[in-house]
Amino acid sequence: MAKQERYQNRIELLQGTLDMLILQTLSWGAQHGYGIGLAIRSGSGDVLQVETGSLYPALHRLEKQGWIKSEWRNSEHNQRAKYYQLTAAGKKQLLSEYSRWSRMSAAIAGLMNPGESEGQA
């Protein structure tokens, strides 16, 4: 590799959180893949965005795990779309992933803001 090319993969999500975000979106009701992507994007104020090349493989993965199940229907726009909904196992999984996320993000926040209880203001 003559050129090192410093070729940052732009990652628009925190890795490991996509599954949780999909499950959370579905906890508001059945939805198709395209709609899930839009919901995550708009629900985060355009901060988080999922590329289709990440989204669809993730949906297939989650379905294979039994956390979501799908059904072909017609969308609002009269297009064929695969609607997903949470299974009971998926609800459990969502709780579990959220718990892990909470624990870890709190730990990181603690490391990044040490002495937060010191009330230095």
Next chain:
Amino acid sequence: MAKQERYQNRIELLQGTLDMLILQTLSWGAQHGYGIGLAIRSGSGDVLQVETGSLYPALHRLEKQGWIKSEWRNSEHNQRAKYYQLTAAGKKQLLSEYSRWSRMSAAIAGLMNPGESEGQA
């Protein structure tokens, strides 16, 4: 693959945050790799832990980027150790990564707790 074997790679960190955590640790003063690992672990109340196979490659990566620089010294325990310290570029990088982290974790929190301004308590 006859057996699916569901073989979860246990990830004890949120992917993409290790560099930030290392830089943050070094912002408190020069430290060697082994000490950085301990600091992250104890500073997070044992929630976050870095394996040596993740830690040392990360340090080499950061040094190659010019965000940290190293120097061999003797440790408290009279062992040869490579002490790292932040460069000016590293301080900038830390701010940048923290900003990205804050933005994204806030966005995720918003999605996971919709209606937080609804003050239902």
Next chain:
DNA sequence: CCAAAGCTGTAGAATATCTACAGCCATGGC
């Protein structure tokens, strides 16, 4: 003298995300 702890390192596996490409259908404007 030897075990345990301190300290650094590499190789290879597993996985998640991205970029880039591909294709189909429906609607609306011309």
Next chain:
DNA sequence: GCCATGGCTGTAGATATTCTACAGCTTTGG
């Protein structure tokens, strides 16, 4: 009628990060 655009699903391959597992050296203490 035609075509562009948007809605919708999907795959292949590149890239990056983390982990597991291994390897080796030094110092101190019993």
